[in-house]
Amino acid sequence: MRFVLLLVMLALLALAAEAQRLAIADNVKSFVAVDAPVVALTNARVIDGTGAAARAHQTIVIRDGNIADVGDVGRVAVPQGATTIDLSGKTVIPGLVMLHEHFYYPTGPGVYGQLGESFSRLYLAGGVTTLRTGGNLNGFMDVNLMRLVARGAKPGPAIDATAPYVNGPNTFMQMHTVNSADEARRHVAYWGDAGATSVKTYMQITRAALAATIDEAHKRGLKVTGHLCSVTYGEAADLGIDNLEHGFLASTDFVGDKQPDVCPGQGRGPQSLVALDENGTAFQQLVKKLVERRVALTSTLTVFETFTPGRPLPPGLDVLTPPLKRQFEEAHARFAKNAESIYVKLFPKALALERAFARAGGVLVAGTDPTGSGGVVPGYSNQRQIELLVEAGFSPLEAITIGTLSGARYLGRDRRIGSIAKGKQADLVVLNGDPAVNIADIRRVDTVFRQGVGFSPAKLIDSVRGHVGIW
Numbered sequence: 296m297r298f299v300l301l302l303v304m305l306a307l308l309a310l311a312a313e314a315q316r317l318a319i320a321d322n323v324k325s326f327v328a329v330d331a332p333v334v335a336l337t338n339a340r341v342i343d344g345t346g347a348a349a350r351a352h353q354t355i356v357i358r359d360g361n362i363a364d365v366g367d368v369g370r371v372a373v374p375q376g377a378t379t380i381d382l383s384g385k386t387v388i389p390g391l392v393m394l395h396e397h398f399y400y401p402t403g404p405g406v407y408g409q410l411g412e413s414f415s416r417l418y419l420a421g422g423v424t425t426l427r428t429g430g431n432l433n434g435f436m437d438v439n440l441m442r443l444v445a446r447g448a449k450p451g452p453a454i455d456a457t458a459p460y461v462n463g464p465n466t467f468m469q470m471h472t473v474n475s476a477d478e479a480r481r482h483v484a485y486w487g488d489a490g491a492t493s494v495k496t497y498m499q500i501t502r503a504a505l506a507a508t509i510d511e512a513h514k515r516g517l518k519v520t521g522h523l524c525s526v527t528y529g530e531a532a533d534l535g536i537d538n539l540e541h542g543f544l545a546s547t548d549f550v551g552d553k554q555p556d557v558c559p560g561q562g563r564g565p566q567s568l569v570a571l572d573e574n575g576t577a578f579q580q581l582v583k584k585l586v587e588r589r590v591a592l593t594s595t596l597t598v599f600e601t602f603t604p605g606r607p608l609p610p611g612l613d614v615l616t617p618p619l620k621r622q623f624e625e626a627h628a629r630f631a632k633n634a635e636s637i638y639v640k641l642f643p644k645a646l647a648l649e650r651a652f653a654r655a656g657g658v659l660v661a662g663t664d665p666t667g668s669g670g671v672v673p674g675y676s677n678q679r680q681i682e683l684l685v686e687a688g689f690s691p692l693e694a695i696t697i698g699t700l701s702g703a704r705y706l707g708r709d710r711r712i713g714s715i716a717k718g719k720q721a722d723l724v725v726l727n728g729d730p731a732v733n734i735a736d737i738r739r740v741d742t743v744f745r746q747g748v749g750f751s752p753a754k755l756i757d758s759v760r761g762h763v764g765i766w
């Protein structure tokens with residue numbers, strides 16, 4: 296009897312041990328570079344994600360999907376039988392945790408192609424080991440993909456799957472309309488039951504529907520974010536929203552004749568921001584409210600950069616199908632010629648406002664939003680987002696923290712992911728070079744470890760090259 300009890304206790308203990316090494320299906324093995332019970336990464340430069348300075352000559356021991364030890368080469372012994380990888384000249388950072396991602400992409404006028412299969416590979420190849428989708432137009436794809444990736448049946452990052460957008464009357468063919476607070480509540484309840492793990496609200500929602508959404512989501516332990524317009528940031532904060540998308544560029548708080556519950560048009564908010572003084576009282580009062588209510592703000596500079604004249608072509612266009620690549624390049628050329636574009640002033644303002652928010656104690660997280668007019672290509676975009684945070688005035692170490700630990704904290708998962716420390720899950724990105732000195736080295740990904748299994752970015756990217764846009 297005692298023996299049986301012992302067995303039961305051991306079984307329970309095994310269940311309690313959180314991450315085992317990711318078990319991968321046969322069809323995923325072709326993307327894997329390292330898969331061994333014990334791995335020792337030696338002579339690495341480690342940027343741990345907390346904002347601490349890079350540490351040279353480190354050994355990281357990975358066992359059962361976790362970081363069993365990390366420290367100076369002289370202190371941390373390489374276990375016998377470990378697969379040892381010398382990382383001289385390379386840097387290890389935590390896997391990126393990105394909070395405004397999608398598994399769809401604009402493929403035609405008002406049409407969004409569903410690209411879960413290729414996008415999940417590209418995100419992982421780019422160093423993203425955890426992502427939240429920022430609204431979905433797929434119905435069940437985000438939830439299903441979350442489950443497939445979690446059990447190793449497909450390569451990709453861990454997914455926090457949003458429900459389809461909660462929005463009022465709108466013109467999107469692929470978007471549901473909720474006409475009342477009660478309908479909003481039913482939408483959240485249905486998708487919560489179906490397995491969605493967070494909720495995104497959108498531009499035409501009313502305050503009443505937003506309040507019901509937040510109430511129903513919070514009852515279920517789900518967080519709510521919003522790309523708002525009809526509801527101001529200040530109103531949403533008062534209603535208890537957890538997160539606001541696109542930095543301040545979706546704010547209508549400063550539109551003079553704003554009517555309650557009505558989006559004054561997509562351009563009005565941005566116009567009101569161009570002249571806004573980040574040191575002025577109006578802006579600082581809004582920041583104070585967001586800081587006090589702990590409302591996180593997601594920076595998605597990548598999508599706005601694609602609209603801004605004078606900016607370089609975004610990285611990663613070569614993986615798109617040739618027609619989609621051409622379509623974006625033509626759009627980019629049109630944007631480049633438009634010297635009157637509001638983004639000439641708005642893009643630098645977006646950077647300044649986000650920096651001011653973070654410096655005032657606001658919770659800034661990162662995402663990339665592969666929508667807009669195209670050209671925001673997953674994986675590549677996540678690296679670009681970190682570069683743009685540095686352009687906004689954050690140090691490379693601060694930018695890496697925003698793209699890793701801050702995202703993990705928002706998701707409530709920072710005990711397991713988001714930084715490099717003994718006992719945490721082995722979600723790691725090995726980079727050639729040193730991003731603390733040259734942030735562009737964040738593009739030079741050598742290997743991406745998710746839950747202890749090392750994936751090859753080259754194999755993941757080669758498997759989708761030229762097909763992104765179809766699947």
Ligand SMILES: [Zn+2]
Binds near residue numbers: 395397430664666
């Ligand atoms: Zn989005």
